[in-house]
Amino acid sequence: xxxxxxxxFLDDFTGRISxxxxxxxxxxxxxxxxxxxxxxxxxxxFRETINFMQTTFFGGSEGSxxx
Amino acid sequence: MxxxxxxxxxxxxxxxxxxxxxxxxxxxxxxxxxxxxxASALRGGHLSGLVALKAAVINAASIGxxxxxxxxxxxxxxxxxxxxWLAQALGQTRSVSRTLLGCGAAAAVAASFNAPIAGxxxxxxxxxxxxxxxxxxxxxxxxxxxxxxxxxxFGDYPAFLIPEHTIQSLWEYPAFIGLxxxxxxxxxxFMKGIMTANNLSQKIPAPDWLKPVMGGLMIxxxxxxxxxxxxxxxxTTESAVMVACPxxxxxxxxxxxxxxxxxxxxxxxxxxxxxxxxxxxxxxxxAYGTLFTQLFxxxxxxxxxxxxxxxxxxxxxxxxxxxxxxLIIFEMTGDYALTLALMVAVVIASLxxxxxxxxxxxxxxxxxxxxxxxxxxxxxxLRNIAxxxxxxxxxxxxxxxxxxxxxxxxxQKSEVGELFVIDAGGALFGTITLADLSDFAFDPVLDHxxxxxxxxxxxPPVLVSDDNLETxxxxxxxxxxxxxxxxxxxxxxxxxxxxxxxxxxxxxxRTLVESQREERGWRND
Numbered sequence: 030x031x032x033x034x035x036x037x038f039l040d041d042f043t044g045r046i047s048x049x050x051x052x053x054x055x056x057x058x059x060x061x062x063x064x065x066x067x068x069x070x071x072x073x074x075f076r077e078t079i080n081f082m083q084t085t086f087f088g089g090s091e092g093s094x095x096x
Numbered sequence: 097m098x099x100x101x102x103x104x105x106x107x108x109x110x111x112x113x114x115x116x117x118x119x120x121x122x123x124x125x126x127x128x129x130x131x132x133x134x135a136s137a138l139r140g141g142h143l144s145g146l147v148a149l150k151a152a153v154i155n156a157a158s159i160g161x162x163x164x165x166x167x168x169x170x171x172x173x174x175x176x177x178x179x180x181w182l183a184q185a186l187g188q189t190r191s192v193s194r195t196l197l198g199c200g201a202a203a204a205v206a207a208s209f210n211a212p213i214a215g216x217x218x219x220x221x222x223x224x225x226x227x228x229x230x231x232x233x234x235x236x237x238x239x240x241x242x243x244x245x246x247x248x249x250f251g252d253y254p255a256f257l258i259p260e261h262t263i264q265s266l267w268e269y270p271a272f273i274g275l276x277x278x279x280x281x282x283x284x285x286f287m288k289g290i291m292t293a294n295n296l297s298q299k300i301p302a303p304d305w306l307k308p309v310m311g312g313l314m315i316x317x318x319x320x321x322x323x324x325x326x327x328x329x330x331x332t333t334e335s336a337v338m339v340a341c342p343x344x345x346x347x348x349x350x351x352x353x354x355x356x357x358x359x360x361x362x363x364x365x366x367x368x369x370x371x372x373x374x375x376x377x378x379x380x381x382x383a384y385g386t387l388f389t390q391l392f393x394x395x396x397x398x399x400x401x402x403x404x405x406x407x408x409x410x411x412x413x414x415x416x417x418x419x420x421x422x423l424i425i426f427e428m429t430g431d432y433a434l435t436l437a438l439m440v441a442v443v444i445a446s447l448x449x450x451x452x453x454x455x456x457x458x459x460x461x462x463x464x465x466x467x468x469x470x471x472x473x474x475x476x477x478l479r480n481i482a483x484x485x486x487x488x489x490x491x492x493x494x495x496x497x498x499x500x501x502x503x504x505x506x507x508q509k510s511e512v513g514e515l516f517v518i519d520a521g522g523a524l525f526g527t528i529t530l531a532d533l534s535d536f537a538f539d540p541v542l543d544h545x546x547x548x549x550x551x552x553x554x555x556p557p558v559l560v561s562d563d564n565l566e567t568x569x570x571x572x573x574x575x576x577x578x579x580x581x582x583x584x585x586x587x588x589x590x591x592x593x594x595x596x597x598x599x600x601x602x603x604x605x606r607t608l609v610e611s612q613r614e615e616r617g618w619r620n621d
Contacts, residue, residue: 054233057192060182061199061234065241068175068203072242073249075156075171082160083327086105088097 102162102323103316109161110312113154113365114305120150124304126158126366127151128169129222130461132176132201136223138467138480141180141193148177155366162326164315164356168208169368175200175242176223191613195231198224202235203242205420209255210246211427215239218420222458255330255428256337261401262433268395272405272437275384276444279409282350282380283445284453286373286414287460289354293362304364311363318356324349325356329375336378336403337429343386350379369457373411381406401437404429408438409445416456418446478604483568483582484561486603489593493518496525496549503528503548512579516591517552524581524591526552560585561592565600572597 083089118124127147135143155170179200183193198219206215216239220227224235297307319325324332332349335341341349357372385402388395396402404425412421422442426435449456455463462468468479493516494506506515507530517525525548532553557575559568559582571580578597583589 053192054230057195057234058237060186060196061238062241064175064179064182064196064199065203065206065238066245067178068171068200068238069207069242069245071152071174071178072171072204072207072246075152075167075174078156079159079167079327082157083162086109086160087102087162087326 106312110308114308140190143180145181158365163360163365165367166371168370171204175204199238206239207242207246212243214423276441280445280448283413289358293358322352336382377407377410409441413449
């Protein structure tokens, strides 16, 4: 079973890092984070809009609608 | 609240939704998760960002006006369109575009349910169709980011705060299996209800914008007696999970919710079926649990537990997503002890629905648009490639009057050993192969007596130009022929050219390789 060794770990270390940057996975991850943040915000706006409309038209939202 | 207001709001809201859909949406209907799956499977992950924004407004307004629909489907559509728009703006490949589309869908589910694991698995299971690390890593990041934003605003609480359950006995598992069976048939009744309402609305001789008005009126009338059906319905679901509804009320709301959601979706309101499925499942599970607890009080974990199991089983069957639904329910309730029972009920309900109904709600919506994704995305791609796109129009056609010597020469030169005989009007008269010529092929005495019209085989297998590659492969397999003539769609079978098996298989292979590349994260460029 191969053992961990520092020289082997450092072998072509910068090459590996540059391949990681060049592979597109890093860019994809950054884009994914942006999509997550904006979509999360969108879900909040969506829910609050619905709550506002239901409160305006029915006097309550979600669980309180039928009470 | 006065009864007339309960009727008036959804009715007038229906007019707003009908007019907005007519003027703002490309095909006059609100969009949802089925459009995301279609974009992922068939359109290289392309969704219009502008249309998604308009759809989000129409969907939010629909729920605000009291339509009995869910808010998660519209959120998935919005998130997916955002991902798709980014990919298009940056000029990314089909593979990246689909991944970012999945990121948006995962983020929407994660933020809606405070369920990051379920969000990531929903996008992989339903939208992308695979779990390869190349797509899964960004999907997880999107899911976690969206959950962080949602928790920052709403706080980190499960959707339902329920007491923890402990399964009383192994003898209770047959009851969970029974619930799965009942849930499967309930899910089918729910989907059938939506189909019936949709067919009914299409048969009504009225302008499309007026149909949500009719739907709104019916929803309002139901809501006078059962206001529980208005909107998303989390409050109603919670009351079932907390065992706050008597048996009669559970059954009544179950039926009312099925009717109200079928009318809402069938008559053109915007919104999803996620939350309605949860409500229906919770009512069904509650009713089942109440009966089981009355019959076997010593064996029952409790009515609330059955409501949770019902929620998962019906929703998984409707969405066609057993893995992610089981996780959504787990993350919504935080009840780990019920997970085994949940998996049993979810799997049984999904199997029943698949066997008797053939697919999920989304697959039904896509089938209505002419897309069948049941055999996987690769086969769906083949179904969406028309034979006219790989048509060979070069040579190998003869007119009716051509003599045998000329036919022999042409057959010798023909790459596929088949000639297409065309009449004066350009229609396909028949085909000639060496096998068809067997009696006359080497008899020069008949050379001046026979023409193409005499030796042609009438009514050969043909394809019409709008047929897809799956049909082409099927016709080739059944007829045993490698080259099939293609005629124009319509009354006159005008000959357009031919399709060869080698070309079809080439396209099929390329589709398979592309799909594998994407799944394994190989680079396309």
